[in-house]
Amino acid sequence: MPKPNTDADYPSVICTVDVVLLTLKGQSLHVVLLRRKSEPFMGLPALPGGFVHTQEDATAWDAATRVLREKTGIVSPYLEQLASYSGAERDPRGWSVSLVYYALVPLEALSLQTEGLLLAPVAKLPKLPFDHRRIVDEAVARVRSKSQYSSLPVYLCQDRITLPRLQAVYEAVLGEPINKVSFRRKMDEMGMLEPVEGELEGGAAHRPAQVYRLKKAYRKELSVVTRGLNS
Amino acid sequence: MPKPNTDADYPSVICTVDVVLLTLKGQSLHVVLLRRKSEPFMGLPALPGGFVHTQEDATAWDAATRVLREKTGIVSPYLEQLASYSGAERDPRGWSVSLVYYALVPLEALSLQTEGLLLAPVAKLPKLPFDHRRIVDEAVARVRSKSQYSSLPVYLCQDRITLPRLQAVYEAVLGEPINKVSFRRKMDEMGMLEPVEGELEGGAAHRPAQVYRLKKAYRKELSVVTRGLNS
Numbered sequence: 329m330p331k332p333n334t335d336a337d338y339p340s341v342i343c344t345v346d347v348v349l350l351t352l353k354g355q356s357l358h359v360v361l362l363r364r365k366s367e368p369f370m371g372l373p374a375l376p377g378g379f380v381h382t383q384e385d386a387t388a389w390d391a392a393t394r395v396l397r398e399k400t401g402i403v404s405p406y407l408e409q410l411a412s413y414s415g416a417e418r419d420p421r422g423w424s425v426s427l428v429y430y431a432l433v434p435l436e437a438l439s440l441q442t443e444g445l446l447l448a449p450v451a452k453l454p455k456l457p458f459d460h461r462r463i464v465d466e467a468v469a470r471v472r473s474k475s476q477y478s479s480l481p482v483y484l485c486q487d488r489i490t491l492p493r494l495q496a497v498y499e500a501v502l503g504e505p506i507n508k509v510s511f512r513r514k515m516d517e518m519g520m521l522e523p524v525e526g527e528l529e530g531g532a533a534h535r536p537a538q539v540y541r542l543k544k545a546y547r548k549e550l551s552v553v554t555r556g557l558n559s
Numbered sequence: 560m561p562k563p564n565t566d567a568d569y570p571s572v573i574c575t576v577d578v579v580l581l582t583l584k585g586q587s588l589h590v591v592l593l594r595r596k597s598e599p600f601m602g603l604p605a606l607p608g609g610f611v612h613t614q615e616d617a618t619a620w621d622a623a624t625r626v627l628r629e630k631t632g633i634v635s636p637y638l639e640q641l642a643s644y645s646g647a648e649r650d651p652r653g654w655s656v657s658l659v660y661y662a663l664v665p666l667e668a669l670s671l672q673t674e675g676l677l678l679a680p681v682a683k684l685p686k687l688p689f690d691h692r693r694i695v696d697e698a699v700a701r702v703r704s705k706s707q708y709s710s711l712p713v714y715l716c717q718d719r720i721t722l723p724r725l726q727a728v729y730e731a732v733l734g735e736p737i738n739k740v741s742f743r744r745k746m747d748e749m750g751m752l753e754p755v756e757g758e759l760e761g762g763a764a765h766r767p768a769q770v771y772r773l774k775k776a777y778r779k780e781l782s783v784v785t786r787g788l789n790s
Contacts, residue, residue: 338613341574343656382569382654387646412643414658415618423613425574425656427645 342424345392346377348410348467349400351435352484355500356449359464362399363444368420369457373446376400377426392429401439405431406483406548410467418459430467432483475501476556479520482542490529490537491515498557506557518551573655576623577608579641579698580631582666583715586731587680590695593630594675599651600688604677607631608657619658627662632670636662637714637779641698649690661698663714706732707787710751713773721760721768722746737788749782
């Protein structure tokens, strides 16, 4: 096999992808972890990840999508790059680069039957190997900041949603209550939802709420507004 | 040599660092390029870069610092990570990751005698190999956006500066005029400058201007304000 990544006799760099897959359980953000089946750190829960397969993955995004599919069964969610994490110390096997992505999925999309799969609340993570703790923290911070002014939290919802439920999702992600009037104005401005004709949802105590779905254009792309929910 | 970066028989990933080194020449941002001494793209001007030396560089930042020192003679400027660029197509040698950094230096810090060194205006780049054109464009966008609310452009200046000259530097980076009063208020707020006692600079036509220098604390760290120059 060719070993082109060095101009002197240096050992190769290890190149992996890791995915911070977030979901909402109850009213709190959880991260998907998998028990490691091999060394190093065998048995510890860790982010789903794997080596880049250079003859198979055209891009890092492709590698992350493949790893997610193979390890969790999740097929092509909205996946965005977080950052790269690299250095001599982060992996006991050697100098490594991890290209890290994050994705948000509805709880219902996860097969909790997957062997070794765990959900951990991001506010109370177990001991994680490598620099995965720092990676999860940075992914959560990114998701919170991006949710202020985009449709990102919608990916936590199933196909059909009402505005009261969507507001609860935004509040769970942001970790704080949102003013109802300003929330509805932002959703209007984002223009990402369309009403499902004639479909209402409601319990006995509430006025029935219109059911919406995400417009097709926003299933693979965020809707972004310039001013956030808190401005 | 060990080849640990694959779990199947995939060729290794090529891991490099590249640096977008920016300087001000006249009133416009220029990027430092070096003519490539080897294939691929031998002879074309490209970003200073090189392979990660896994037994020598503890971090990607260390690798970028080393490459910059070896190839341009620049020693430890303020260096910040831009992003990683990766994939099967960007380098004809194979699947590659480049960890890209950017740095701003005063023109005087550059040895223009370095063999093969060129300065190209970022607004009029020559043909660049790999995805270096996109990388330069993204670095310039980052520097512009960050300069709105930080001390970043100060690294383009030599040790001692006056406020009128510093304003001209900010204007050159941002590509637009800045209101003098609001500029001075921002500089005050950033608190990064200290007057050099008794040192004034001035031509015949102008009132002499106080000479300042960057406080020690900000030589390796930016001063950041929450609201930008245009707000």
